[in-house]
Structure formats: structure tokens, C-alpha cells
Amino acid sequence: MLKEWRYRRAVRRVEPGDGRPLKRFRWWQMLTRALFRLRLTHDDGRQTVYAVDVRHQNQPDGYVRAHLYLDGRHHAESRVPAVFPVRGGTVEVGTSAFGLKRCHYVTAEGTEHQLVPDPASAEGRRARLGRAHPALSRCIGFLSSAVLAAGLVLLVLQLAEQVTRAPEGVARYVGTFTSPIDLPAWGNVAVGLVTAAASTERALRLRYSRLLDGGAG
Structure with missing residues (x-):
């Protein structure tokens, strides 16, 4: 129910485009x-x-707004998360603090396809690395996940130490905790x-x- 409400709300946010041409990626x-x-x-x-064009800086x-172009002309725009109705389904766009987290074509049957990044973009260059050097790409991806997992563990340890050392915290119930990593x-x-x-x-x-x-984030 909540997901459906968010979907309808995102669709209502779509505004018509002004027909301007899509600018080349630099x-x-x-x-x-x-x-x-x-x-x-x-x-x-x-x-x-x-084409989906997203400028990461706030407007x-x-x-942050996503712009949809149809055959090179500005067709629609919406703030993210965005859901654009297109032929045969919708294009869904979502962002995080570090870039895009979703840019997919979802058919009426529910099948999802990720859109293809422009070759000149950072996403396009990363995709090209994955095609040219799949083993290296997998290694980089694994390393990124491992770094984030380690960072999460450190964060949890530091938060646990701060909470149990607070004057009116939970120390009197569970005792104090000292992080093994300082x-x-x-x-x-x-x-x-x-x-x-x-x-x-x-x-x-x-x-x-x-x-x-x-x-x-």
C-alpha cells in the first residue's frame, strides 16, 4: 500500500518538458x-x-531533478525519486548522497531493465571497465562492499561506546562498553x-x- 502510494505521488510530480534539445555530455x-x-x-x-539527464546538485x-528527453527533445521533468510514464511502462529514477541508485525501465509486466549510461559519463566509463576487465571489475566491487561493511562495524562500535558512557545512558543496565578499535x-x-x-x-x-x-551517507 505504501509503495503504491509513493508510486502515484511520484507520477503526479511529473511536469511537461519545454522541447529544448539534449546537450552533449562533457x-x-x-x-x-x-x-x-x-x-x-x-x-x-x-x-x-x-534519455534521462540528472544533475546531482540541488536546483x-x-x-535534485531528473529530466526525460524523447528523441533528443525535453519531454518531461520531475524531482527525484521520479517515475516517468513511457511507451510500454515507466522509467524510474532514484538518487542517493553519492549518485544514482536507480535508473530503470519497468515494463507493464513488471520486468526491469537498467538504462544504458552515456559512454562519456562516469557511469559509462565504469561500465566499460566492467566489460573490458570483468575480473578486475568484480574485485573492485567486492572491495567497495568490504570497505563499507568495515566502516559500518566501526560506526556501530563507536556508537555503542558513546551510548554506554552517557551519564544517563544504559550503562547502569548493561554496563559500559569500550570499543576495541580506537x-x-x-x-x-x-x-x-x-x-x-x-x-x-x-x-x-x-x-x-x-x-x-x-x-x-
């Missing part, structure tokens, strides 16, 4: 822009090309930077876990 936009495409073939063989209204200030900064890099790498592959990536 290399200096890799950290601030994501661009994905979807090609749909009609029964007569004609193709329709949708004047305070929200990092200096620079160590905590380093852990924060490494976990942010790991979540960014996962966002380039549209991988998202509320536990791992949500905790890092």
Missing part, C-alpha cells in the same frame, strides 16, 4: 551529471530513444573518505544498499 561533468538512454523498438521497426527549489581524529577522517569513495563506486554501477550505502 568530460568535466562526470562528477555532477548522469546521463542514461533507453531505446524502444516499435512493431513497425521504428525506434524511440529516451533552486532545493531538490581511531585518532585523522583515522576517522580517512575512514570517512574511503567509505565515501566506496559508495561512489557502487553508485556508478547503480548498486545501493540501505544498510551499507545509507549508513555511509
Whole structure:
């Protein structure tokens, strides 16, 4: 019920486009822009090309917005999370603190297909690495997950120590807890930077876990 309500609410947020042309992706936009495409073939063989353009920085209204282009022209826009009705289904777009976590075409039957990233984008370059060097790609993906898992463990240990040491905390019921890992200030900064890099790498592959990536954010 809640999921259906959110879906209908997202659809109502869609605004019509103004017909402006889609701008080419530039290399200096890799950290601030994501661009994905979807090609749909009609029964007569004609193709329709949708493009989803997301600028990660907040817009004047305070929200990140996704823009849908149809055959190179601005067709619709919505703040994220966005659900765009398209031929044969919907395009769903979601973001996290580190990039996109979802950009999928969902058919009327419920089948999901991830859109194809622009080759010049950071997501496109990461996908190209995965195709060219699959073993290395899997290794990087495993390392990113391991870094986030380790960061989550450190966070839990530090929170447990702080809670049990609070003057009116739970120490009188469960006793005090001292974390076996005591990092200096620079160590905590380093852990924060490494976990942010790991979540960014996962966002380039549209991988998202509320536990791992949500905790890092």
C-alpha cells in the first residue's frame, strides 16, 4: 500500500518538458551529471530513444531533478525519486548522497531493465571497465562492499561506546562498553573518505544498499 502510494505521488510530480534539445555530455561533468538512454523498438521497426539527464546538485527549489528527453527533445521533468510514464511502462529514477541508485525501465509486466549510461559519463566509463576487465571489475566491487561493511562495524562500535558512557545512558543496565578499535581524529577522517569513495563506486554501477550505502551517507 505504501509503495503504491509513493508510486502515484511520484507520477503526479511529473511536469511537461519545454522541447529544448539534449546537450552533449562533457568530460568535466562526470562528477555532477548522469546521463542514461533507453531505446524502444516499435512493431513497425521504428525506434524511440529516451534519455534521462540528472544533475546531482540541488536546483533552486532545493531538490535534485531528473529530466526525460524523447528523441533528443525535453519531454518531461520531475524531482527525484521520479517515475516517468513511457511507451510500454515507466522509467524510474532514484538518487542517493553519492549518485544514482536507480535508473530503470519497468515494463507493464513488471520486468526491469537498467538504462544504458552515456559512454562519456562516469557511469559509462565504469561500465566499460566492467566489460573490458570483468575480473578486475568484480574485485573492485567486492572491495567497495568490504570497505563499507568495515566502516559500518566501526560506526556501530563507536556508537555503542558513546551510548554506554552517557551519564544517563544504559550503562547502569548493561554496563559500559569500550570499543576495541580506537581511531585518532585523522583515522576517522580517512575512514570517512574511503567509505565515501566506496559508495561512489557502487553508485556508478547503480548498486545501493540501505544498510551499507545509507549508513555511509
